[in-house]
Amino acid sequence: MTGHLAVIGLGPGDAALLTPQAATALERASDVFGYGPYLARVPQRAGQLHHASDNREEVERARAALALAERGARVAIVSGGDAGVFGMAAAVFEAIEQGDPAWRALPVTVIPGVSALLAAAARVGAPLGHDFCAISLSDNLKAWETVTRRLDAAASAGFVIALYNPASRARPWQLGAAFEVLRRRLPGATPVVFATAVTRPDERIEITTLDAADPAGADMRTLVLVGTATTRRIERPGAAPFLYTPRSEA
């Protein structure tokens, strides 16, 4: 029997947003690898092994998964959201390129998922209504200057901006610094959304403005959306407002 590796996006959290393709691949797997909290979302069927690891060990985790697939196992490796968006997929291909040449012949498939970006946007309306970008505020793998250059370019050019990895205990100041960069380019009234633990039981959605945005509202589970000068806020009686970015910029 030939082993294989499926790199699977679990979606934002709610099991109703896990695709049937992902559910089937998980069901068939003999071994599932992932960061503990994501792995905890995967129902463990009889005989299936779960290999939980820590957050920062992506490439090591990818290598272990590939080595097991090479020995004939049906392996899955999971990410929250979509595995291709700041998830495990890039780490897997990095491990393949740098690892055992036999790994290149393995059947490796990536099963897409509903990314946090899409789930967070859906919760407040249609803030991604036109061109948009996604930027990770983590400076573990790139220079902070690269982050600020991209923030400045994106705000200047009129992209809606999704900020991944806005804050953690080890990176407490980056989001505040990012807001400072954006305030130089965007009106203070630009809508900002803090979407934390989207679609999970402890979901928290805060809609504010760039002027009022408080970095303390974000943690490791938060995605921050920053609109453009054209993003609209629709007030509603007795309910949270809708946000949307008009498609037309004419």
Added chain:
Amino acid sequence: MTGHLAVIGLGPGDAALLTPQAATALERASDVFGYGPYLARVPQRAGQLHHASDNREEVERARAALALAERGARVAIVSGGDAGVFGMAAAVFEAIEQGDPAWRALPVTVIPGVSALLAAAARVGAPLGHDFCAISLSDNLKAWETVTRRLDAAASAGFVIALYNPASRARPWQLGAAFEVLRRRLPGATPVVFATAVTRPDERIEITTLDAADPAGADMRTLVLVGTATTRRIERPGAAPFLYTPRSEA
């Protein structure tokens, strides 16, 4: 009974990538609105009405759906991929803001889907490995100068770029012009992917370079991905290469 409107992303095409949340909402709807080819993907249960319309009539379609929900119907309106990414969601909120004030009180929910961007990326590896953006090449709703400014800003700042709406019969020259803008900023060897009808029976994936990219390879059903100077191509024996963009830019 109170009516409601669900704005639903159907995913890229394969039914195994339609989320259970979307499937349930479709099953419960009394009326489903959408562009014909998307609506054709929705199984029509007994008693359910399907309202197909043409491609360019988004806001009219949104108004008709809202008016029916206001009269008490359980209405769904569908998009391919994710409804918030160049789909119906922004048109719905535009119609709400400009329409009958009673529409603001309607329960309107957006159900996210697997966008074409994520599905196309998954097919070739992990090309979105770091910061990325999505730009529509349609100049129906914005000036072409806005498009070129964003292309230039994105390529200069090192974003992976996904091009939506690269070509249609009415817009035959935009993709070629976009490649010209990108060639001034990116190496000719930068990987480019033409992903057409992703996950559907007539799927076609072409991996090429910015130098060699031929705009004639794109049609209305194509998503074009343009890597960065760091995007890697992993050759494989007897199989298409993998593409990935390394997470580390240090």
